[in-house]
Amino acid sequence: MAISDKTRKLLWGKSGNRCAICKTELVTKKEDNAEFNIGEECHIISSKPTGPRHVEGLLGYDQYENLLLLCRNHHKEIDELEDTYNEEVLRYLKTNHENWVRITLKNASEEISGNEKPLFLAQVTSGKVLYNIINGVYGYNTDYDESETQSEMDFIAYVLETIRNYGDLTGMSDPDSVSMAYDLRQLLEQIDKRGYMLFADRGNQPMFLGNPKSEDWTVATLILRRKENPEIVKVDMATGKQIL
Structure with a gap:
């Protein structure tokens, strides 16, 4: 099973087009106006038996709740440093980052509304x-x-x-x-x-x-x-x- 378009949209939207760790903008425009994408949809719990943080028999490996949006560098880092980035840490990072995006957008919306x-x-x-x-x-x-x-x-x-x-x-x-x-x-x-x-x-x-x-x-x-x-x-x- 692959990540659905709906799940992908939800993940990118709630993550604000930013890496959950370094907050880098993931999709940007180059000088020729072409899009440059360094974002990767990362699994908190891998579906592969030999993958990082694998849990046998988990339902919904490709569901939004099991996905974290990261830049390429931090995707590689969390998978290589599995002991440091365990499931609990990654779920905390996901929640904390998405709350940051939500609050930032809310504040931006209120500032726009106040000036219009x-x-x-x-x-x-x-x-x-x-x-x-x-x-x-x-x-x-x-x-x-x-x-x-x-x-x-x-x-x-x-x-x-x-x-x-x-x-x-x-x-x-x-x-x-x-x-x-x-x-x-x-x-x-x-x-x-x-x-x-x-x-x-x-x-x-x-x-x-x-x-x-x-x-x-x-x-x-x-x-x-x-x-x-x-x-x-x-x-x-x-x-x-x-x-x-």
């Missing part, structure tokens, strides 16, 4: 449109009205998690876009019945602010608002004027 002008997004009412927005993105910027009840909080969490899950599925080698667009349309109908509106868009933002060589990553912005929220502005698309 007011955000204007269109309401999404089509499952196909929502599918196209989340197709292949590496991350999400989300916002929503504060929950007044446990039920509302659970519903908002359900909506955002469902959209992220479908976004992950777009990374499969042959995603069923028609079926997923239909399911997302059903989700949008649930949002409408609960008295909410979903606004969304996709775009690029730098992975790390302050680094001119940092790659731009495609992210989706998802905003969930109650229909009565005064922030919502209705616009006549033909004239561009606000509808009062």
Whole structure:
């Protein structure tokens, strides 16, 4: 069994295109704009009987939980220094690195949001449109009205998690876009019945602010608002004027 496209996308996304040990950027552009990749997907527990840290009968050798993203040098190092880099150490490195990526991206997103002008997004009412927005993105910027009840909080969490899950599925080698667009349309109908509106868009933002060589990553912005929220502005698309 090989590493699936979905698992590979999840690993690279959560690892931020960085080596878990030295934080080196793994896919960069050379002067001729060709991509240069020094990243390697490393197994924490090898499936080979003679491989490093092998455990007999483990299920899911090629699953995300058993994979660590490293540069070539550190991949070689962890496999040669097996006593130093045991399973416990590597799982700690994986968790610590992915938390670092998550916090860094969150801080970058908040800094961008704080410096931008007011955000204007269109309401999404089509499952196909929502599918196209989340197709292949590496991350999400989300916002929503504060929950007044446990039920509302659970519903908002359900909506955002469902959209992220479908976004992950777009990374499969042959995603069923028609079926997923239909399911997302059903989700949008649930949002409408609960008295909410979903606004969304996709775009690029730098992975790390302050680094001119940092790659731009495609992210989706998802905003969930109650229909009565005064922030919502209705616009006549033909004239561009606000509808009062």
